[in-house]
Amino acid sequence: MNGSAGTARIASSNVWAVSALLVLVACGDEPKAGATSASAQTATATTPAPTASAAPAGSAKFPQVLVDDQGPVVHGQRSFPDKEGGLAKLKKDVAELPIDGKEVPITIEKKAKLKDVVALVDALGEKGAPTVRITADSRGDLPKEIVVVPQAKMVGTPPPCSVVAIITKTFESDVWTIQGTTAKKGPKGFAGPDMTLAGETLQKELKKCDSKYAFFSADDTLTWDYAHMIGGAIRAADADKKIEHLVLLSEVPVPGRAVKEVLPK
Known part of the structure; x- marks a missing residue:
């Protein structure tokens, strides 16, 4: 019985000795206060701080x-x-x-x-x-995204029957042809132009003319959303998808008059 107790005491002493040695080793490995590891210093020196406007390297954005x-x-x-x-x-x-x-x-x-x-x-x-x-932003039934051709980049010759449409300062729509014809006026709706009637008119006029061109704008006292509205309405009304050149006019045309800037010289 006494031999067993002595053996237990010796084993316990060995455990405590090993534990003490591990503590000393750990304390010796601890870095000094304020020291920075070499890898951290390298990362700080070689990695630039990101900026909100910077694009990723090689980005095609x-x-x-x-x-x-x-x-x-x-x-x-x-x-x-x-x-x-x-x-x-x-x-x-x-x-x-x-x-x-x-x-x-x-x-x-x-x-x-x-x-x-x-x-x-x-x-x-x-x-x-x-x-x-x-x-x-646009109405829910009209596209939020439209692709337009700057007037200066228009190529080819548009037929005289090509459609032009605008929104007026009184929030009405006008649709006619670039050669000059009586404008078909759409009324003002409850909260802006009545785009349902404007769309119906555009659909009829687009079908009458075999043209890949259409032109649009809005009164220059208005905000862009009205021009976007009528441009989107042209796209939506083009059931046959034949309009390849939706041209944003540089100057606001007069309803019913010829748009001489885009007519053949």
Whole structure:
């Protein structure tokens, strides 16, 4: 009995000795306060801090281009086309974009002025963009995204019967042809243009003419959403999908009159 007790005491002593040795080793390995590991220093020195505007290396993402209620913003650079020197500033900013003859995507925010959007689309066309893909809020039954052709990049000769449509300052719609014909007016609805009637008129007029072209705009005192509305209505009314060139006009046409800027010279 006494031999067993002695053996137990010896084993217990050995356990405590080993535990003490492990504690000492652990304490010896602990880094000094304030020290930074070599791997942490390397990561800090070689990894740049991310920025909100930086795109991933090798990214093909196009620089952000948008228009808000203050005006165009091109890759972080704002301009005011209606102010002195503003249009030149916009064109300078657009000239620095990597357009390379390709379609340019832009976003239009609520309350953006139609004049600012037209100025931007025209500048993009002048610098080689064949089309501009515009994303904006719209009615639920109309597309939020439309692809437009800047007037300066229109190619070919549109037939005189090609349809042109606008929204007027009194929130009515007018539809006629670029050669000049009596405009078919759509009434103002409860909360803006009656787009149901406008759509019906557009569908009839588009079917009458064998043309790949259609033209649109809105009164230049309005915000962009009205032009987007009538442009989207043209797309929605094109049941045969024959419109290949939806042209955003640089100047607001007069309802019923010929749109001489796009007619054959």
